Amino acid sequence: MQPGPDLAPLNRSAARRTFPEESVPGPGCTLFTLSAGASITRLITLMKQHQRVGAEFLAGIPGTIGGAVTMNAGTKHGECMSIVEAVELATPAGLGWLDASQIPFEYRHTALPPGAVITRVRFRLPEGDLAASKAQMEADLDTRKRTQPLA
DSSP: OOOOOBBBOOOHHHHHHHOOOOEEETTTTEEEETTTTTTTHHHHHHHHHHHSSSSSSTTTTSHHHHHHHHHHHHTTTTTTTTTEEEEEEETTEEEEEEEEEGOEETTTOOOOTTTTTEEEEEEEEOOEEEOHHHHHHHHHHHHHHHHHHOO
16 A cells, blocks of 8 residues: 555654643543554553553553554453543544443454544553552563563
């Protein structure tokens, strides 16, 4: 597929400008909006920086935010859609937000509208026990290193 008048190339730098990252603190939680192309690690970094909890189960999972939502990534400790508030989708009809409650999901699958492409995802992460959050991430990462060695 070649760029043309209706198709522009999109790289990571352009994606950051086109689909900006946002952190909006609220009472008891923070909403984090990330580009679908952002790494899962970026959400974990923001969670730590803003002293929030809830996404520990995603620590150490490789990939992008869009991929994590598409496959409802997770572990035995949680799944991606449990912390998603809304997903911004590009469809033939245009660009718009869809509340997570309107998106059916199950184990390792999210039922997005046909032809839809995820552009951004909004996560809701609450306040909580930061020491327990850190301990859970360290334990999960240790388990992964022991049971899923790199090639």
